[in-house]
Amino acid sequence: MDHFKPSIFSELAAYKKQKLQEGKELIDLSIGSPDLPPPRFVMDELQKHVADPSQYGYSLTGIAELHEAIAHYYHRQFNVNLQADKEVLTLMGSQDGLVHLPMVLCNPGDTILVPDPGYTAYDAGISLAGAIPYQMPLKEENQFLPDLEKIPEEIRTRAKTMILNFPGNPVPALATKEFFERVVQFAKENQILVIHDFAYSELYYEEKPFSFLSVEGSKEVGVEFNSLSKSFNMAGCRIGYLAGNEHILDGLRRLKSNLDYGVFLPIQKAAITALNNSSEFSGPLRSIYKKRRDVLIKGLHQLGWEAASPKASMFIWAKVPKPFTSTQFAYKLIDEAGIVVTPGNAFGKEGEGYVRIALTQNEDTLQKAVTRLRDMGTVLHASL
Numbered sequence: 001m002d003h004f005k006p007s008i009f010s011e012l013a014a015y016k017k018q019k020l021q022e023g024k025e026l027i028d029l030s031i032g033s034p035d036l037p038p039p040r041f042v043m044d045e046l047q048k049h050v051a052d053p054s055q056y057g058y059s060l061t062g063i064a065e066l067h068e069a070i071a072h073y074y075h076r077q078f079n080v081n082l083q084a085d086k087e088v089l090t091l092m093g094s095q096d097g098l099v100h101l102p103m104v105l106c107n108p109g110d111t112i113l114v115p116d117p118g119y120t121a122y123d124a125g126i127s128l129a130g131a132i133p134y135q136m137p138l139k140e141e142n143q144f145l146p147d148l149e150k151i152p153e154e155i156r157t158r159a160k161t162m163i164l165n166f167p168g169n170p171v172p173a174l175a176t177k178e179f180f181e182r183v184v185q186f187a188k189e190n191q192i193l194v195i196h197d198f199a200y201s202e203l204y205y206e207e208k209p210f211s212f213l214s215v216e217g218s219k220e221v222g223v224e225f226n227s228l229s230k231s232f233n234m235a236g237c238r239i240g241y242l243a244g245n246e247h248i249l250d251g252l253r254r255l256k257s258n259l260d261y262g263v264f265l266p267i268q269k270a271a272i273t274a275l276n277n278s279s280e281f282s283g284p285l286r287s288i289y290k291k292r293r294d295v296l297i298k299g300l301h302q303l304g305w306e307a308a309s310p311k312a313s314m315f316i317w318a319k320v321p322k323p324f325t326s327t328q329f330a331y332k333l334i335d336e337a338g339i340v341v342t343p344g345n346a347f348g349k350e351g352e353g354y355v356r357i358a359l360t361q362n363e364d365t366l367q368k369a370v371t372r373l374r375d376m377g378t379v380l381h382a383s384l
Contacts, residue, residue: 003127007120008327008346015331016340027361027369030340032169032314034233035360036288038274039281042232045273049266059262061253062090062241066268070241073275077201078211086246087219089253092263094199094227094240095121097252100259101223101242102129104251105193106160113155113162115146117347117354119169119197134159137350144173148186156190165197167209167312170347170356172200174207174311180215187221193248194222199240202231202282204312205290213244223248230314232274232281237267289314292359292366299370307357316357317344326352337372 012030019026037043049055067084074080082088091097098121102112108130114122116135126133134155136146146164164183166175187194196212212224223244229235242249274281296316297309307318320329326343333339333355342358344351359366 004124008343009120012330012340012342015334019334019338024338026334026338026340027365027372028340029357029359029361029366029369030342031360032230032358033235033360034230034314035362036233036285038233038237038270039277041277041280042234042270042274046237046266046270049269052266055265057265059265059268060257061262062088063265063268066090066272069272069275070243073278074211074213074243077278078214080211080213080243082213082243083246087243087249089242089249089256090263090268091225091240091242091256092260093229093235093238094197094225094242096238096240096256097225097242098122098195098197099125099128100255101195101248101252102126102131102161104255105129105248106131110160111155111158113146113151113159113192115163115165115168115171116349117170117344117351118163119165120347122163131160135348135350136162138168138171138173139350144168144171145175145179148182156192159190159192161193161195162187163195163197164212165199167200167204167310169200169313170315170342170344170351170354171317172310172313172315174204174209175212177210177215180210180212180218183212184215184217184221188217192221193245194218196222196224198224199227200230200313201226202278203286203289203314205286205293205310207311209312219244221245228271228274231278231285233285234271234274237270239263239267239271289359292361292363295363296357296359296366296370299367299373303370303373305373314359316359318355318357320344320353320355326355330355333373336376337369339369339372 067088070088071082071084074082102125106129110131111134112126112131114133138144212218227240300307320326326345330343342356344354
């Protein structure tokens with residue numbers, strides 16, 4: 001339990017609660033949870049099956065129809081061919097797999113290559129496996145891609161697994177096909193298994209993300225997690241999946257058979273409907289997030305705040321004004337503007353100097369946030 005001590009997230013949550021109790025109105029841009037509902041056709045499908053008394057037994061595994069829907073979705077969206085019965089595994093959200101898979105692939109003391117900054121579930125999974133993380137810095141000068149050539153030879157020799165996440169959280173970067181090709185070659189040369197977190201695959205704007213599995217040779221060395229949480233606003237349903245190398249999937253399947261009894265059947269059937277009708281919903285959803293992004297980026301730039309316009313995901317990764325640290329600035333925004341963001345160092349030491357801003361409020365609220373930032377006056381402007 002020493003690995004799971006209170007973090008900046010819990011400290012911020014307590015501070016938010018305190019401010020709300022004091023009567024302060026807060027605009028919360030810290031949470032990466034969709035504020036919009038799922039498509040109506042998904043809710044209708046869920047409602048229909050929830051009313052069916054026969055749907056309340058253990059599902060045990062993902063049903064064949066869902067695995068077929070996932071395979072068809074991947075072929076349609078990313079031109080990736082998956083064997084539905086061998087190369088797809090249903091999960092209780094992608095975090096279920098991200099946290100448990102390191103226990104399958106690694107022994108205590110093994111090394112896992114992990115992005116820094118990176119999603120906090122990666123560290124949780126590494127800790128549960130008793131493995132040792134080796135942070136791969138994500139730096140602006142390298143387009144926030146890890147520099148594989150800078151990984152020392154002794155680390156490459158010890159490493160069992162590499163975790164990647166594009167489009168990323170907290171850094172909304174995109175990987176190129178050429179980068180993924182280098183990853184496949186690197187993995188083969190060093191006998192490393194690749195885990196790619198693709199949870200934001202549908203939230204893109206100017207440029208469609210590449211699936212890791214679309215690269216030749218990727219199934220030989222790795223797997224890809226995906227989820228319906230962000231793509232279809234089904235975060236509370238806890239439905240996701242893993243695709244790719246069948247031997248890796250089989251290992252996680254065996255572990256999960258000792259951990260849970262599967263995803264509620266009506267949720268699986270709603271997921272089938274979502275995947276089979278993704279084009280009907282995903283385009284309009286991207287349009288909503290793009291408008292939000294543009295409103296906030298325009299406002300930040302008018303204030304002189306340096307923040308790149310993300311090509312994908314639901315986050316903005318913004319530099320912190322000098323002379324503040326990430327945490328100092330996050331608390332300052334709460335105190336003086338009533339705006340809650342997440343300090344970048346919560347995601348790793350390389351996140352220091354940034355804050356993560358979530359696009360999980362409507363355009364009017366985001367414009368209100370910009371106005372509040374402007375009203376901070378000389379304090380903010382003097383530091384930008």
